[in-house]
Amino acid sequence: MQNASTMKTILVAFLLCVVCSVLVSTAAVQLKSRQVENKKLDIKKNLLLATKLITNNATRDDINEAFKNIETKIVNLETGEIVTDINPENFDAVKASKDPKSNVLIPSSKDKAGIKKRSKLEKIYYVKDNGAITQVVLPVNGKGLWSTLYGFMALSPDTTTVLGLGFYQHGETPGLGGEVDNPKWKAQWAGKLAFDNNWKPVLKVIKGSVNSGNTDASHQVDGLSGATITSNGVTGLVRYWLGDHGFGPFLAKFRASVEAGGSL
Numbered sequence: 234m235q236n237a238s239t240m241k242t243i244l245v246a247f248l249l250c251v252v253c254s255v256l257v258s259t260a261a262v263q264l265k266s267r268q269v270e271n272k273k274l275d276i277k278k279n280l281l282l283a284t285k286l287i288t289n290n291a292t293r294d295d296i297n298e299a300f301k302n303i304e305t306k307i308v309n310l311e312t313g314e315i316v317t318d319i320n321p322e323n324f325d326a327v328k329a330s331k332d333p334k335s336n337v338l339i340p341s342s343k344d345k346a347g348i349k350k351r352s353k354l355e356k357i358y359y360v361k362d363n364g365a366i367t368q369v370v371l372p373v374n375g376k377g378l379w380s381t382l383y384g385f386m387a388l389s390p391d392t393t394t395v396l397g398l399g400f401y402q403h404g405e406t407p408g409l410g411g412e413v414d415n416p417k418w419k420a421q422w423a424g425k426l427a428f429d430n431n432w433k434p435v436l437k438v439i440k441g442s443v444n445s446g447n448t449d450a451s452h453q454v455d456g457l458s459g460a461t462i463t464s465n466g467v468t469g470l471v472r473y474w475l476g477d478h479g480f481g482p483f484l485a486k487f488r489a490s491v492e493a494g495g496s497l
């Protein structure tokens with residue numbers, strides 16, 4: 234009797250384990266596509282937040298509606314040319330950055346973002362209003378303290394006035410480096426100037442608060458307190474992606490085409 238009841242306990246526990254694992258794996262498989270879709274939606278939302286086309290409480294419909302104003306292109310970073318023979322829908326730059334066939338190593342002297350390699354091609358996004366480009370949005374990424382931060386920077390068509398910056402993925406500490414998500418901190422980026430007069434990227438997350446009387450104030454953003462490493466990481470990634478190894482060649486071509494009255 235004693236033995237029989239021990240066996241029964243083990244059997245019940247075993248069956249319970251089997252049933253639970255089947256339930257968990259079925260749920261994981263069935264929810265996978267929804268998870269992927271939600272992640273894509275979150276990336277779109279963060280892109281649109283950088284452009285200010287939506288607010289934080291936007292619904293799925295608001296996001297999809299606002300995204301109709303976005304035109305996605307693929308850029309060859311080395312030449313700055315738009316690539317037309319690849320459908321942006323099927324292109325994933327993060328994946329491409331990990332594949333030796335589609336990535337390039339970043340010389341350490343240029344690697345301000347601390348990412349070691351990047352895709353040869355990147356997506357860029359135009360915000361369009363009645364056919365006219367009103368914003369250019371660039372994907373950016375780079376190392377903080379614990380993680381790689383992934384986000385978007387929106388620029389006005391002069392390519393130097395920042396309209397917004399935000400991150401959709403990072404693993405920095407909430408309350409410290411995680412304050413990159415704080416709307417008050419993010420709001421400071423709007424209106425800052427990304428380049429100096431020689432088109433050198435000069436934005437900087439400083440230590441402490443920006444003194445508005447300072448001549449460099451238009452290039453500076455307040456530091457994240459207790460998170461100098463993340464702050465420096467943001468400076469580095471912004472400067473890398475705006476620089477000559479990042480979107481610099483594309484931005485130069487874009488400016489030239491705007492000056493000539495066209496658009497890339």
Ligand SMILES: Cc1cc2nc3c(=O)[nH]c(=O)nc-3n(C[C@H](O)[C@H](O)[C@H](O)COP(=O)(O)O)c2cc1C
Nearest residue numbers: 378405406409410411457458459460461462463464
């Ligand atoms: C548990 C823990 C989490 C931390 N998270 C971050 C972080 O996310 N980003 C960061 O820059 N510093 C973080 N720090 C602090 C760094 O170790 C370092 O002290 C800090 O970046 C220096 O910035 P400060 O000069 O502004 O104090 C963390 C420290 C601890 C103990």
